Amino acid sequence: MTVEYIRYRITSDAAAFEAAYARAAVFLARAPQCVDYELSRCADEPGVYILRITWTSADDHLKGFRGGPEFPGFLAEIRPYIEDIDEMRHYEPTAVAGAGGAVPTLYDWAGGTPAFEKLTERFYQRVTGDDLIGPLFAGMDPAHPRHVAMWLAEVFGGPERYTAERGGYPHMLAHHLGKAITEPQRRRWVSLLLDAADEAGLPDDPEFRAAFLGYIEWGTRLALANSQPGANPPRTAPVPHWGWGVAPPYRG
Numbered sequence: 425m426t427v428e429y430i431r432y433r434i435t436s437d438a439a440a441f442e443a444a445y446a447r448a449a450v451f452l453a454r455a456p457q458c459v460d461y462e463l464s465r466c467a468d469e470p471g472v473y474i475l476r477i478t479w480t481s482a483d484d485h486l487k488g489f490r491g492g493p494e495f496p497g498f499l500a501e502i503r504p505y506i507e508d509i510d511e512m513r514h515y516e517p518t519a520v521a522g523a524g525g526a527v528p529t530l531y532d533w534a535g536g537t538p539a540f541e542k543l544t545e546r547f548y549q550r551v552t553g554d555d556l557i558g559p560l561f562a563g564m565d566p567a568h569p570r571h572v573a574m575w576l577a578e579v580f581g582g583p584e585r586y587t588a589e590r591g592g593y594p595h596m597l598a599h600h601l602g603k604a605i606t607e608p609q610r611r612r613w614v615s616l617l618l619d620a621a622d623e624a625g626l627p628d629d630p631e632f633r634a635a636f637l638g639y640i641e642w643g644t645r646l647a648l649a650n651s652q653p654g655a656n657p658p659r660t661a662p663v664p665h666w667g668w669g670v671a672p673p674y675r676g
């Protein structure tokens with residue numbers, strides 16, 4: 425991934441420039457090398473604009489896009505403004521990136537560690553009495569519900585305790601390898617967890633539940649796949665981090 429920044433100092437009609445870019449953007453939107461793009465207008469100095477385009481790679485931009493079918497149409501729209509370019513360069517992302525505090529984590533929104541501990545306590549009460557998946561958990565460590573709460577807390581943006589205290593992803597994976605989980609068992613696991621979420625009083629707003637269930641669907645499908653005989657999933661990986669996705673919390 426590479427990010428291209430193009431800084432313009434428009435000396436002519438700025439509205440015409442924006443309209444030209446709206447037409448040029450049609451070609452960016454169709455280009456398979458373009459991840460996303462955004463044109464920002466400077467709030468402090470009229471006529472100054474920055475265009476940010478994320479490309480799949482610098483090579484994809486320079487060879488794929490510029491040599492591809494979308495480039496001529498794009499160039500035709502923006503050609504009149506080439507003289508107004510102050511800077512046009514590629515930038516590589518660094519490790520310094522993240523969300524600010526404006527949007528709470530799913531962990532905080534849910535109610536933090538006590539909420540996840542209540543969830544897993546109620547969940548495993550249901551699990552151990554269940555005809556279909558109860559037998560899988562027959563020899564379960566009594567601390568298991570707390571460990572899974574730790575995992576979920578970390579996934580949803582809480583403290584990284586499962587990584588620090590329980591061995592992180594490799595340890596979680598080891599518990600699923602060879603278990604040969606079936607689809608009906610996976611589906612029951614999901615149903616019981618959702619029942620437990622209601623019982624434990626996890627937030628029931630559409631945005632939270634959509635994000636929560638998104639992770640649970642993803643995670644259980646991976647658990648099923650990784651548990652099959654002969655499966656060979658990556659043995660090391662970070663604990664995944666799950667966010668709000670397309671719908672941030674609604675706050676009225």
Ligand code: HEM
Pocket residue numbers: 557560561563564565567568571572575576590595596599600603605609610613639640641642643644647648
């Ligand atoms: C999002 C999905 C899932 C997550 C986040 C998850 C999480 C975990 C974690 C963190 C552990 C290890 C706990 C520890 O450190 O002691 C574990 C163990 C285990 N998981 Fe899952 N799991 C998921 C799906 C499933 C499914 C679908 C099944 C089966 C239907 C399953 C069956 C088990 C079993 C049998 C163990 C070992 C329990 C024991 O005997 O201690 N898991 N899981």
